[in-house]
Every structure is written in structure tokens, then in C-alpha cells.
Amino acid sequence: MNNAATAHASGAPGRGEIPILSLVNITKKFPGVVALNKVSFDVRAGEVHALLGENGAGKSTLMKVLAGKHKPNGGQILLEGEEKVFETPKQAKKSGIVLIHQEQSLVPEMSVAENIFLGSLPKKWGNRVDWKTLHRDSTEILDRLKCSFSSKDMVSDLSIAKKQMVEIARALVFTPKVVVFDEPTASLTDHEKPVLYDIINTLREQGVGIVYISHRMDEIFHLSQRISVLRDGEYNGTVNTADTSEDEVTKLMIGRSLELDHASKPKDFGENMLELRNLTVNGVFEDVSFTIRKGEIVGMYGLVGAGRSEVAETIFGLRKPSGGEILLDGKVESIRSSHDAVVEGIALVPEDRKDQGLILGMNCRDNMTLAGLNTVSSKGFMKAAAEKRVYDKYQQAMKIKTPSWRQKVGNLSGGNQQKIVIGKWLHTHPKLLILDEPTRGIDVGSKAEIHALIKELARTGYAVLVISSEMPEVLGVSNRIVAMYDGRVTAEFDGDAVSEDVLVQAITGQVVASADAPVDRPVA
């Protein structure tokens, strides 16, 4: 790994600057998984240090260790050269380490000032709120952030970007030394972003150390002084932003040799099963066109929020398209509800197993047969024996581990729950199977089993769409890969031949959406 070595040399130490925060050899193990393996990382006062890595590389885990939410199994946290052990997030906060989350936790019906000091409102005689001090202190913080709104404004009246500023202002109450931004621009529009950049730069000039997590290359190159990369739970080098290029960073992110088993992928394809022609849902995604043939696995790769799940939901009848066509088996179909979709032979294994995939309070068997009740009933009455047969078949085929069919699915592990959801759809014998993040939050063993199952299903003639934000998954199972970024298909690739860096470029906005000769795309 020549690249990483040189990158490391030009990075971390050597400049004579003392880091305000150092993480040394942090190791974090979860049952069955090493999430972080001896990761070291440091931030200097007055710098924006970008942290990069694919989904599952360990960024979030590292930040949770830093913020006291996870206890590391090994390693040290040094704040201003002093070793710290954080038992709770509160301790971390008090020491001056603050995380700004994507999800906002403000009280909308309160003023900006009340939100900033929520939980620590200044009091005066008789336990009454000292409004004068409250607004004076709030205004002082807002001024530091160069905010344009007043401390007396209602939070519900503010734009998302301004709400985020309130969130940041709240962090400043504790005079932070290090502020971590986790994908802060995910919910911001393009013209709101500069406001956030200004705040980050203001904080930086005031000597705060900033950790900036994002997938978006343009932001990282615009804001940061240094970039560190995590890969598969390991530290993979730090580079000075000024001395590097997007290409180099991309290589650091993915530079592993994936052991891909292209040979096990299905090979015999039939006619087009699904064809999307310029499918559009206004404000969500635009002009999405691709095809899936019988027996083929198409991977849809993109970041969270790129519009992938929404495309799936539209095919499944849960969203109304505002333009374009969906063709099944060569015929234009109008799918108005999930019921229509099931009748047409479409199955969707949704992204969120617990909220969308399962009735947690129901038992395994009832969940398994829920999408195909007509096949296990006659004249409306359930046939208990037929139901049990269906359950046994898929329970054995997928090796679902559960004491009995009477077990409530809420009590099963993530992997087994996911297998129940997949079983539920196999039982309907669909023509098109869509799997949205089929292995999210699932242990390695079940993951491999589910991947093998997906390939097996395609070989038996299913057309399969796998939506994923994990590159090994997409590369490992797909015959073709459709890349999405910001609600558009940016490129389409041959799943056996595409290189990882090209793929990363396509989903991080480095490739402009265009119609230039994508592989295999039929002429509309």
C-alpha cells in the first residue's frame, strides 16, 4: 500500500503543531465484528479535518467513541495532551467535545434563546427565568456565529440551515474545543450551504478544532485543511488537502483488493422484465431510466439521500410518478398502490425492516405469509396447514434461527428478521424483486448467506434490483450497476468490469449526469 504510506508521511506530525485532540490506537469491537482497529486520528486547533470513508468504514463509530457514547476496547483519547476517559456523552460535552448531528433536536415552539440554553436556563430570584441574561448571552453566541436572526425568533419560523445554526449555537454554550459535524449538509439546499461554511470558518478562526464528516468531495476540498481516510475500520492515511487531488483521496478510500466472485453471478438473461423510461417524481428524482432483464441482478449504488429508495417506492406503487413510464414485461403499467404492485408480481424488501418490513408484534409465520395471504387461504379462510408448510419451506431454505413459528419477530436478530422479510416476498413468487439495503445492520455470516441467496434467485429467473450504499455488496452481486447522485442516474456500468474509483466518482457528484454512452442502455 504505497499510497497510504506516502500519504501518512506527508500528513499527521512533522509540522510542529500540537494537536488539540488526539485519538491513539482506538480499538472498538462489537460481538463478531471489529469496528475499529487501532485507529489514530488527531485534530489541531483552528483546522478543519475531514474524515472520509465508505459506509461501514467506522467513521460514526469513531465519533461515538470520541463523544463518550461507546467505550473503546483499547486506545487513548488525549485532549490538549491530557488523557480522558469519557463514561457518558455528558462528560465529553463538558470537556469541550461536541457532536452536531444530522437530525435536529430543537423544540420548535420555543424561541432561539430558550433552545440554546435548554436545560441550563439562567435563573433569578424565585426560580424565575432571567430573560435579560438569557437573551444577552444568546445574542453574544449568535454574534460569534455571525447569525442574521434574533435570539427572540421562534425556531419553527427558521429555515433548516438556520435551525442548524441554533444547534451549533447550543454547542457553543459549553465553549467547545472540538466540534464534530456529521454530514451537516445532507438536509441543506445549495444556497444554504455557504452559510454553514461561513460558520465553520468562523469557529475555525476562533481556534476550535473541527472534524468534518462528509461524502461530498467538493465540500471537503472547499473546507478542510487535512483529510483522513478510514477503510474497513482501519486508519488509511492523512493528506494535506492542498497537496492532494480527488483521485488520490478516492484511491485511499477504496484501495483494497476486493475478492469479488464474479463467476458466481448469474449469466443467462431473458427479456426485459422492468424498464423505466424517464421516471420522475418532482423534487425527489428526475429522468431515471434503466432496465432489468429476467435473471439479471442490477445494483443501484448511491449515497443515502440520492433518491434510490424513492425510485424503488415509486416502482412499488407507494409514490405517484409525476412523469415517465414503468414497463413490466414490455407493457406500460400504471401501478397505483402497493397492492397493484404485488398483483403485478413486484416485491420490495424495504430499507427499514422494523418499521416497513415487519409487524414486530406478530409471530414469524404470520409475518411470512402476510404478502401472499390469498395463496394460503381458500374462500377467505386461512389454511393453517398450508401456512405452516410455507413457513417451514422458507425457514429451512434460509436457515432462519427461531425457536418456533410462534415466536414474535420482534425477538429475532436482525439477520433472521431480514430473512423473514425476504421469505415473505419469495412466497409471492414475484417477477421482480427489489431489495433496499438488504444487509444493513446484519452480521457478516447472514450477509454472505443473503448475497448467495440473491444470486441463486436471479439464476432461477427473477429480475433483481439491489439498492445499496456498500460498494462490496454492489460489486459482489450485480451484473450491472446504476449509479445515482442527487436524484439522477449519473452512469451505468458493467458490474464485472467497472473500477471502484470510477464508481465512487459517479456517486459523489464528480461525474455530471449526461447521456454519454452508458453501457447496455437501450435506446429509448
Added chain:
Amino acid sequence: MASAEQTKQGFMLSKTHKAGLLNFLSAQGILVFFLICMFAFSLFSEQFLSQSNIMTVVRQASIIGIIAVGVTVVIIGGNLDLSVGSMLSFATVVVVDLHDKIGPTGAIFAMFALTLLLGAVNGFLVGFMRLNSLIVTLAMLSAIQGLVLIYSGGQNVDIANQSETWFGVFGRGYLLGIAVPVLLFALLAIIVQVVMSFTGYGRRIFAIGGNPVAAVYSGIRKNWCVFSTYLISAFCVACAALVLGSRVMGSQNNVGQGYELLVLAGIILGGTSLLGGAGSIWKTVIGVLILGFIQNGLLLLGYPYYTQWLVTWVIIILAVWLDLANKRKRLLTRHS
């Protein structure tokens, strides 16, 4: 994995141990309470456990019971129906009023049709417009009461020639020595219980009440299913109106007032969760009977009629509290 599993089990064990009493109370508390009451009542009143008294109580409870059967289906589907009280007034007034105008058969058909129409309005607003069921049916409770007054012009209605009509059979008749209202109650309870337990339709209603999002993601037509539960509820109300109208052979404008709460009381007492996705008709039948016996017992003990209201609601709050305590405990074990 193994260690997590162990700690989980350890947690659950200690939890069950501590919550032993609560567990027992939440599972059996109402039944125990009921038995204590029955015993106490029988000590103070010899009539209480007599066959004729028991039959009277069951017959009186059957009107509430018939309605409760339908409302239980709505609740299992994750919604509420508070409009049943006014709907009962409406249906009773209509069937009694039309009896003398178009004859019993026509009156019964017209009453069923109009009541189902009201149910369809509920179902449309909750199922298709996706409005909050509590608000919709509370508004309908008031709106239907207004409708009754407009229809009747504020007058009470009655059947002129009570001895010459077969209409009395639903409220006053006996079949094989059992009162017709009780038979009707039992028949409806059995049919609806069978539908809920053994049909695909019942499974879908449970799924919607358990997790409406996942139900839709499974291709279930949630809108139609929710709509249909309100039709079932309205059908049951129409059956109850048949019994009530036939029994009294007349009707006040507000005859159903307060029934929505008694129905709810019976359902909650039986132990069907207001959160949806769980429950059964049997539970409701038991709850309604408990309610009937307690009210009857209080009367036999010589307490005035209105004490019932106080006692009923003390019991209901107790039941809801137990239900919630049970839920919290379950949530705790799930998230451990």
C-alpha cells in the same frame, strides 16, 4: 452475540421477578377483581347469583355487547369509533319511526342502509382521507345527534299498535328458552371472532393495527380495510338498534347517549389494547359481562343508579393503567 444474549436473558429474568405482582395483576387482575366483586355482591344479596338475575344481566348487557363486538374490530385495526352512541340513537329512532310508516320489514332494511351509510362516512374520512379517528368519530358523535334531532323534530317516537307487530321478537322474544338479544349477541360474537381469527381479512386487520406502514409495504389495501371496519361497527350498531327499538317499542332522541363510553369500557375491561394490533372478541364479551354484573350488583346493593357511572370509570381507569403498565414492561424487555 452470546454475551449480549446472556445479559438480555439475565435482564429479563430479574425484570420478571420484580414485576411478578404487576405481571399477575395485568394478566389476571380484572378477573380477580371481578370474582371478588361477585363474591361480595352474593354475600349481600341472595338474588345476585340466581339464574333469573344472571339471565337478566346478560340480556341487558347484550345491547352494549353487540356494539362492542363491532367497535373491537375497529380498535384492533388501530382506530377508534366514538360515534356509536349517537348512531344507536339514530338507528333506533329511524327504525321505530318508519315501523308505522312503511312496515317492519321496510323499516329494518331502511335502518340498516342508513346506519351503514353513516359507517361509510366514518370509514371514508378515516380510511381514505386518513384523518385522525378520534377526532372524526367524536365529530360524528355530535353531528349524528344533530341529525337525529333534525329527523325527529325533537319529538320522541313510538310504535302505535305494539301488540299487532312481529317486530317485538328481536327485543322481547325467546328462542329455545334463551332471550333473542342474547342469541344475537352470541351469534355476532362468534361470527366476528371466527372472521378475525381464521380469515385473511382478520389477519390483515391485525397487521394494520400492529404496524400500518409495514402492512402497506406488504401490499395490503389499508384504506379499504380500515373503511370496512367502520362498516362492521355500523352493522353491529344497527343490530343493537333492532334489539333496543323492538324492546322499548319507542325511542327517545338521545337513547344511545353515553353508550360509546360503556362500549369502550367493556372493551378496555376485557383487555383489548387501544393501541391496536391485538385483542379478541372473547375478551370484549368478558369485559362487557363484567361491566353488566358490577352495575347490577350495585343496584341490588341499593346504591342509586348514578353510582354506576362513578364506579364504572374508576374500574376503567384501573384497567387502562394496568394495560399501560403491561405495555411499558413489554417495551422494556424488548429494548433490553
